[in-house]
Amino acid sequence: MTTEDDRYRQSSQFRLWSFSPTSLRELRVKTNDLAKQQISPRFAPDAQPEFLTPAEEALLVQFFTTELIRAAQFCELPTEIRSTAAVFFRRFYITNSVMTYPPTELLKTSLFFGCKAEGYYIRLAKLAEMFPNTTSEQILAGEFLLCQGIRFAFDVRHPFRALEGAILELRRQLPEQEGRVAKAHAMARDILKFSPLLTDAYFHYTPSQIMMAALLMVDKELVDILIPAAQPGDEESQHVTSHAEMRDKIIKTIESCRDMLEKEPPTRMKEYWETPELVKSLKPLRKKLQKCRDTDRADLVALQRARREQATTKVKKPTPPSDGAVFGDAEPRDPKRRKLEAANDLFGPAL
């Protein structure tokens, strides 16, 4: 368990929040289905709204991620916090639907909790002041929900420090090409600040792979220097072939990651906010979301308050008012609760 790869496998990012593309897709479809099942009883049978498809949901999450990045830039939060908050936000909306919980609220909560997770102190009131029509209570309301949604995995492994390491190594190996390396460094950093957050790169690739992919987009030769074809001084043929195989596999993975990152190059950051067409194209989606969202869970503050009250009454009375009385969906919740209690697993079952 001592190799670098094994040590990464121990991280919560790998254990809980890494998926193969197919399983991630299945997970999103499942989340969407469950949300539909839960929300449809809220509406009259003859007035069922048109629900969002998983693809539309993904598009909305992407949009709100850009909003989150913009908000973080506005609040002048450091890059790591911005990225952590964005990853929290995206992780939350893998197992929760946009229709169930309002993304505009959770966006702020993610930012605040991202600060906490990265050990960066910011006053809650100060953060709330930054946003229009926002109280600190609103930001806090979704905090525990968010923690549950991200399965209490607060450690996000970013590719930024990996990039610093790679650049140090490159500067050692190429002392005469200082300018080239510095340029690659700046460009790769720009990519890492934006592209992996808008794509699923954090779910499918490891930080060092993402970093290599960013470098590959900027300057292919630099990656060849970092991952040499064959180690000099290796005579054993078997070792060489296994090394070559491994290298091919790594290069292939990095290239697929690069393809993913190239879909959202950092130049698109401006587009999201400035091109009217793109903003307009999202408008019907947001309207659709307004119509089909879970009205009972739209107000996180009230939800939180109800839950607190329920918890306090539970202490006084042996039989508390059932969850269904508060939320209006007795049947689907109760068996679940029983199951959760039976499993006795704070973090829930495997995804």
Add this chain to the structure above:
Amino acid sequence: MSRPSGTSTVSVRHASNSNSNSSSAFVSAPLPPADQDEICPVCKTTRYFNKDMEFRINTECYHRMCKTCVERIFKDGPNQCPYAECHKTLRLRGFKTAFFGDLGVEREVDIRRRVAAVFNKAEDDFESLDAYNDYLYMVECLTDDLVNGNDEARKKAEAQLAEWEAQHKAEIERNRKLARESDETRQKRLAAEQDAARQRRLQELQEDAAERANAARFREEMLNSLQNAELGHAEEAVDRILLKKRGQQKRDATLDAVATMGGGSGLSIRGLRDKRAPVQDDKPYDPFGGLDLAPQRIDLSSEKLSQYKSEWLDITRTKEDYIVGGYSSREYLTRALFEAFSGLGVFVAEDKDMREEATVAASLEAVSTGPAGGKMDVDGPF
């Protein structure tokens, strides 16, 4: 083994309750009231009529009866135990006086003596302490089965005992002889030591007496010489006598030294056959238990680390503000370089697909159990 057997000087003050019919009942039998000692349960004679009444037991069933009853019933050969429901056939030869008041203890001691006669290996017969401990454990288990076990366990233990005796006949005999020899030598040594001690005491007494006599003589001599010495030569006379005394003391000291040199030490060491000292591990303590955290894709030795340069690193390396505070660029460098290559060979899609095959069935089941059986809805942990 070393307990003097047979010649018991302790009279039975608290003979045990012997109304039970099976020997296993002794195990949990409470101590009998003291007046049980007063009446023989067989002939009902009381101590009032027979002042010298003495109780006997047989190791077959441990039922108490008075000496008169034993002689009356078993004088003409083997007979059945007079207790109701006890069908053991007893012989006169098997009777003895109980050493312990509690017959349960008496029985256990008898059994232990019997077992020890068969399992008579000593510590020096074993190579390792583990083997010796295993042997002791086995013997103790067997003994416990015999003493406290139910009928079945007891039968099994008896069989085991007999088997062991048959298998290790020669060895047992040899060990017994060795034990007897070592016992004898020990007895001899003890006797010799006692003898020597007595001799020493006698000698000391004699020496004391001699010294006292010497002192008295010396005093007398001195007085005599002072008396006889010419006038004005008293000091010379005293000096001469003192010189003589000193010479005497020196001679005594050498004699003593010779005596102690000759006395050999009767010390003998017993223990495991394997006398090697345990191997000592003198290596420094490794808190990580041999865990090697050095990455394989990059060399993080300190001479290599010093080759990495950047304006920030140069500042931390040269500026005294940082150096004095104890900041080392090494931590940052190792972490950054480690992260650059950590997880490069982890292929999430492959790894996760492999894991999924194991868990997919479980998760499908979870989804199918209820409409909201998935984990999408994580709101109530209460």
